[in-house]
Amino acid sequence: MFASEQKVHFDVDRIRKDFPILSRRIGDNPLVYLDNAASSQMPTVVMDAFGEYHRNYHSNVHRGVHTLSQEATDAFEKVRQKVQKFIGAKEEREIIYTSGATDSINLIAQSYGKTFLKEGDEILISNMEHHANIVPWDILSKQLNLNILVIPITDEGELDLNAYKNLLSERTKIVAVNHVSNALGTINPVKEITQLAHEAGAVTVIDGAQSVPHMNVNVSDIDCDFYVFSAHKMLGPTGTGILFGKAEHLEEMPPYRGGGDMILSVSFETGITYNDLPYKFEAGTPGIAQVIMLGKAIEYLDAVGRDNILAYENELLSYATQRVAEIEGLKIIGTASNKASVLSFILEGIHPHDIGTILDFHGVAVRSGHHCAQPVMERFNVPATTRASFAFYNTKSEIDTLINALHEVKEVLG
Amino acid sequence: MDPRMKQLYQELIIDHNKSPRNFREMDDSDYESKGHNPLCGDKLQLYVKIDSENIITDVSFTGDGCAISKASASMMTTAVKGKTIAEARTLFHQFHDMSTGKLDIAEHPHQLGKLAIFAGVRDLPARVKCATLAWHTLDAALKGKEIITTE
């Protein structure tokens, strides 16, 4: 694994050896994986945790006094503390295991939202949200007759902070925005957003799906009320994610789903007593191996260092931004001054799906489509974009391959 | 250049993409149908005119889409114009089966003619829908027409 003392030189060749998939080929070409915002790839240590769990201590958690169950429970619970440190939460019980960012947001909407909001209240979301941070609020707003207001974004793809200030009022109860936009790469000033929301008496829900893998995140410093993310975008497995919530809120919120583990006792005579935090929100047998793998992914990211990752990815992004400028008719969608390693673009007269197919012929994996952020497409008046999103295991030479392939796209379809 | 690339983006497809035929609205159509591929946002509006003998006398389309879907729509309009509904439906089934790999055009007889150029999409599952969107839209339009005529 990457040693953290190597600060000066980012040893990407060494890092790449930890990711077996990076040496596979697509047809005759080496894979160039630039779809990291959809799902990142997995280092061997994370994969191995799956095998080790199933070989050595596969059993249910919180249920048995036998050795296997204790070991599984131990490994599973230890990750909670890792996550707590990873995002700077104050308490371990503020970390809830979920099935992903989407699940976490639905939990907040249906548990917090349904309990504390009432008819006429307002929820502010932004024009650059992923559908996961739109639809749960829409469902809630129909249940309770709430109003959803949309914070506009500028032509550069930055949140319009003045408009945001004007939208805030005593009716605002929830402000839900992403930390980093998956479609544009914009890094939002979530600390300032939270401070303004709090002044208006609202809570903030920060969608951190795209931020956590790429930069240091401290929820205590941001002071947000909720923060959510998914394991599969940060070197971990699919189907697993995290909800961070301030204990003061989680304590007051009713359970979201009922079942085993989330109760202390069930009796047809004396009724049901719910379990304490965090278990109150964790009904049923969770993805035990997946949570343990998430723990390994955190260890891996910590060893590389997210400040190193951010610096290196910034280098990749500026190199890619500079190189695509040589392609005539290419327009970058999302030019915020503070951006994560996402390069979304359109090519005049050429549909993103044709670009995606031709790039795939070169082994280059990008995403073409609306990125589950259709309001962003509407805002920029495009049906879809092509998105290259970089991770710390990508290289400048892979970006060169992307550029060469784009030249061929132009040759064939331009 | 990748051989799959040469097979998929052939001159004819590129030509129909750049200058699509029958690419216009139709005021006096007998039937209109909308095709939508939500995955890529492709939208297609199809206009069909059918005479008393069930012959497609005119067909046109508008909309926006990738090269494959646009070229496929364009070539479809030229292929079905002048054909009966039954003939057009046969073409639809053959085109559909070719694109999804159910019909091996090298082995079995077919009436696809130039439309066989789209055979390459069968190896690209993500693009099958692009090639067949126009045909599904036509099928829907013809079904609507049939309902009207059988009433």
Ligand SMILES: Cc1ncc(COP(=O)(O)O)c(C=O)c1O
């Ligand atoms: C910004 C953002 N929010 C939420 C999600 C949803 O994540 P998941 O599908 O893992 O729940 C994604 C994933 O694409 C995302 O990019």
